[in-house]
Each structure stands twice: as structure tokens, then as C-alpha cells.
Amino acid sequence: MIITDVEVRVFRTTTRRHSDSAGHAHPGPAHQVQQAMLTLRSEDGHEGHSFTAPEIVRPHVIDKFVKKVLIGQDHRDRERLWHDLAHWQRGSAAQLTDRTLAVVDCALWDLAGRSLGQPVHKLIGAYRDKVLAYGSIMCGDELEGGLATPEDYGRFAETLVKRGYKGIKLHTWMPPVSWAPDVKMDLKACAAVREAVGPDIRLMIDAFHWYTRTDALELGRGLEKLGFDWIEEPMDEQSMSSYKWLADNLDIPVIGPESAAGKHWHRAEWVRQGACDILRTGVNDVGGITPAIKTMRMAEAFGMDCEVHGNTAMNLHVVAASKNCRWYERGLLHPFLEYDDGHDYLKSLSDPMDRDGFVHVPDRPGLGEDIDFDFIENNRVG
Numbered sequence: 001m002i003i004t005d006v007e008v009r010v011f012r013t014t015t016r017r018h019s020d021s022a023g024h025a026h027p028g029p030a031h032q033v034q035q036a037m038l039t040l041r042s043e044d045g046h047e048g049h050s051f052t053a054p055e056i057v058r059p060h061v062i063d064k065f066v067k068k069v070l071i072g073q074d075h076r077d078r079e080r081l082w083h084d085l086a087h088w089q090r091g092s093a094a095q096l097t098d099r100t101l102a103v104v105d106c107a108l109w110d111l112a113g114r115s116l117g118q119p120v121h122k123l124i125g126a127y128r129d130k131v132l133a134y135g136s137i138m139c140g141d142e143l144e145g146g147l148a149t150p151e152d153y154g155r156f157a158e159t160l161v162k163r164g165y166k167g168i169k170l171h172t173w174m175p176p177v178s179w180a181p182d183v184k185m186d187l188k189a190c191a192a193v194r195e196a197v198g199p200d201i202r203l204m205i206d207a208f209h210w211y212t213r214t215d216a217l218e219l220g221r222g223l224e225k226l227g228f229d230w231i232e233e234p235m236d237e238q239s240m241s242s243y244k245w246l247a248d249n250l251d252i253p254v255i256g257p258e259s260a261a262g263k264h265w266h267r268a269e270w271v272r273q274g275a276c277d278i279l280r281t282g283v284n285d286v287g288g289i290t291p292a293i294k295t296m297r298m299a300e301a302f303g304m305d306c307e308v309h310g311n312t313a314m315n316l317h318v319v320a321a322s323k324n325c326r327w328y329e330r331g332l333l334h335p336f337l338e339y340d341d342g343h344d345y346l347k348s349l350s351d352p353m354d355r356d357g358f359v360h361v362p363d364r365p366g367l368g369e370d371i372d373f374d375f376i377e378n379n380r381v382g
């Protein structure tokens, strides 16, 4: 059970996803990017793996923090190891981020699952083995036939319903799109989707993240007329009081925070302040599966749903181990991309969705990622 080794393997992978100046993804030509796989080994020969961007597990972070905390420790002590690593953050000069905590925590959960031959959600205490997904559409763009007009969104939404999705979330247009942001265009896209899919498909929006209170209010009031289920991140989440003001002035549920720092502690303050109607967590956003589960359980104690941000196996296991969330966020999706093609370094999807819109948790041990170790070795960098 003792951790004897921490290894990072950086490898090339091909993707058609490109990030814009705000960090949002859009389709583009296939290109190679680098990905990292963190591996933890225990003395009894078991391994746990998790994936992240290479800079999150760069040598300085691994040598100065991760190895110091993990080597020689019992890998089953995830709660203590999470706190031990988190306590290094304050003095790390902002070098040890929540993303690093997340990838280490995920590798520990994967190690536990692989060593016991059990999927992670069963170790946490499963609530279900399948969950409805909503199709999370990429931010709008200016690509001909892409997501450039409200009609484009409507057409794409019809495609998603035919694929089986029972819920759809729109990320609308944001800079660097030349004319964005624009509340009225956001509402036109939402209206086009509602018109296209009818009244029974659940709809949500994730809008420009820096609207003013009055813009967000106008957007929310328009969504209420369209029967949307929630409004997400329409303002800077650093202003909790703005979200309390919005939640007090809208009937449509306000969900958050997604990107705000502070892990489960800060999310407790959002609940206490009434800054949201639905809480939000995400393994990468709060520093791991361990704090994500704490956030879920805290929301439950307040009678609140807590929806999980993001796809991938780590988030799927949090959803599968929780009663108080309704969806798995499957995406990000675009008319020019085939999400079900997956990744070249995984032999199969971690979140396969059936024709009825249910994502089934793989019953493979650990996080259940079907890793192509030969591909990773053959595409190692350095």
C-alpha cells in the first residue's frame, strides 16, 4: 500500500480542439498537443493513473510538492494526503494549483480502484451506474455552418436530440467573436433552440462570464419565458454579492460557482449567502474527487442540487456517486466535431452514451479509463 514512485509521462496526442483567447474551445484543423499522464506506483505493484496538461505536473511541482507528500505514504490515506498536499499551496507562491491537487487525487482514487478491482464510484458509494447527459455545446463562433447564427444552434440542437440527448446547454457567443457579447443574440440562439427541440428537452445556458447585473437580469428574464432550467456564469464569479442579487431577482435557478477559487469552502459560502439556487462543483475546479464529493454532500444537507462541471471519467464518478445532481455534462460539442471519436490515447470512451441519452459508467477498475499504454509509449516526448 506504500507509494514508492511518482512518474509523469508526457506524450503527443492529436486533437481538433483549439483554445481562444478566453480559453474556450473551438474546432479547427487537426494538430498535435502534449498531454501528461501522472502515474503513482505502490510497493505491491499496483498503479494509478490520471491525465492533465504537462505544466500542471511539471518537474518543479512534482519534485517540490507531490513527491514530498506522497512517497512512503499509504495510498489509501487519501483524505490525509489531500490535506497534506493542500497545505503546501499557501507557501507555494501560487505554484501548486488546485489542478495539481486534482490530478494527484484522481490518480490516488484510480490506484485504489485498480488495486481492489473496483470502479471508483463503487468505492465512494455508488448511487447509480448510468445518468442522463446534457449535450454541452461549444461557445459560438463565426464559422460558416458552425455556430455562427441562432439558426445554426437550432439545427445543431435537432441533431443532438436525434443522437439521444434529453438536455442541451448552450455556451453562447463571447469575445474574441467580433460582435460579442450580445444579450439579444444570446436570447435569439436560445429561442431558436427551444423552437427546434420543443418543450420537453431541458435547456440551460452558460453565457458570457462578464455581463453586468442588468445585462444578466435581462438575459435571465428572457430565459424564463423560454422555460430554461438554469442560467450559468453570466457574471464574474468573484462577485458573490452580484450573484445573490441576481438570484434574488430571478425565478430561473442561478447555478454556480464553476470557476471561482476556494474549493468546497468557498462553495459553502455561496450557499450560506444565497448566491445560487443550484450549487456547482467540478473535479478540476475544487482540487479533486475528494473535495468534489464534500461539495455534493454539503449541498445535499441544504436541500440543493449540485451539478458537476465537465466531462471525463473523474467527473462521471462524482455524478454516479451522488443523488443530488441530475446530469452529466457531455461535451464540448460542435457540428464540425465527432465527440464519440474520443481520444487517440484511450481505446474506448470513458462516457459512452446510449440512444436514450444515458451515459453508462464503465465497470472497469479505478476511473475506468481504457488507456492505450502502447500509444503513450510510442508518442512519448523527451
Ligand SMILES: O=C(O)[C@H](O)[C@@H](O)[C@@H](O)C(=O)NO
Pocket (backbone or CB within 6 Å): 023, 024, 025, 136, 171, 206, 258, 309, 310, 329, 332
Ligand atoms: O473552457 C472552459 O472554460 C470550459 O470548457 C467551459 O467553457 C465549459 O466546460 C463550461 O463552462 N461548462 O459548464
Ligand SMILES: [Mg+2]
Pocket (backbone or CB within 6 Å): 206, 232, 233, 258, 309
Ligand atoms: Mg460552465
